[in-house]
Amino acid sequence: MNALKWILLAEDDTNTAELTIGALGAEQLGCAVVLARDGAEALECLQRRGRFEAGYSSPPAFVLLDMKMPRMDGLETLRHIKADERLRSIPVIMLTSSRHESDLIRSYGLGANAYVVKPVEFREFCRTIKLVGEFWATVNEPSPEKVPAFPVSQGQLVAAV
Numbered sequence: 257m258n259a260l261k262w263i264l265l266a267e268d269d270t271n272t273a274e275l276t277i278g279a280l281g282a283e284q285l286g287c288a289v290v291l292a293r294d295g296a297e298a299l300e301c302l303q304r305r306g307r308f309e310a311g312y313s314s315p316p317a318f319v320l321l322d323m324k325m326p327r328m329d330g331l332e333t334l335r336h337i338k339a340d341e342r343l344r345s346i347p348v349i350m351l352t353s354s355r356h357e358s359d360l361i362r363s364y365g366l367g368a369n370a371y372v373v374k375p376v377e378f379r380e381f382c383r384t385i386k387l388v389g390e391f392w393a394t395v396n397e398p399s400p401e402k403v404p405a406f407p408v409s410q411g412q413l414v415a416a417v
Contacts, residue, residue: 261285261286261287261288261316261317261393262287262288262289262290262312262314262316262317263280263282263285263287263288263289263290263316263317263318263319263320263389263392263393264289264290264292264298264301264302264316264318264319264320265277265280265289265290265291265292265319265320266291266292266293266294266295266297266298266319266320266321266322266325266330266333267291267292267293267320267322267325267351268293268294268322268324268325268326269322272322272374273291275381275382275385276320276351276385277289277291278382279381279382279383279384279385279386279389280385280386280388280389281386281389282389285389285390285393285394286393287317287389287393290308290311290312290316293325293326294325294326294327294328295321295325295327295328295329295330295332295333295336296327296328296333297327298319298321298328298333299328299333299336299337302315302316302319302337302340302343302346303340303343315343315345315346316346317347317392317393317396317398318346318347318348318349318369318392318393318396319337319346319347319348319349320349320351320388321333321334321348321349321350321351321368322351322352323350323351323352323353323354323359323363324352324353324354330350330352330363331359331362331363331366334348334350334363334366334367334368335366337367338366338367344367345398345399345400347369347370347392347396347398348367348368348369349368349369349370349371349372349388349392350363350368350370350371350372351372351374351388352371352372352373352374353373353374354373355373370388370392372384372388
């Protein structure tokens with residue numbers, strides 16, 4: 257029997273969180289959405305600590321991670337997720353208003369699976385979030401839980417041929 261799929265949304269802005277949850281259409285995806293208000297809370301959720309201790313036993317289908325948050329920002333949170341052997345295979349989608357190339361480069365360099373710029377226009381925002389949710393929750397085939405670590409030391413460049 258498959259465990260209930262769920263999505264972790266790390267977003268500190270209440271309006272954006274509500275809009276994102278609505279646009280995901282989680283009910284149609286067969287997923288629940290868990291909201292973390294900052295990166296530290298997102299890590300607590302993934303590690304099942306604090307108020308998330310009785311959380312889901314399976315990892316989320318994916319994490320939507322805002323870039324700018326209090327306590328711990330999205331890039332620092334991403335760094336912690338991808339450094340943790342138990343969490344690194346979880347897809348992390350950076351959801352941000354930043355179009356700065358340096359943020360894009362840093363996100364992918366830290367192991368982000370996707371980088372999505374939040375559209376400003378309401379309909380386009382909803383359409384984009386829905387597409388992200390549909391792909392990562394239903395189309396993408398998740399990684400098996402026991403994935404061997406890819407042996408890359410920090411700062412090492414690896415090219416596949």
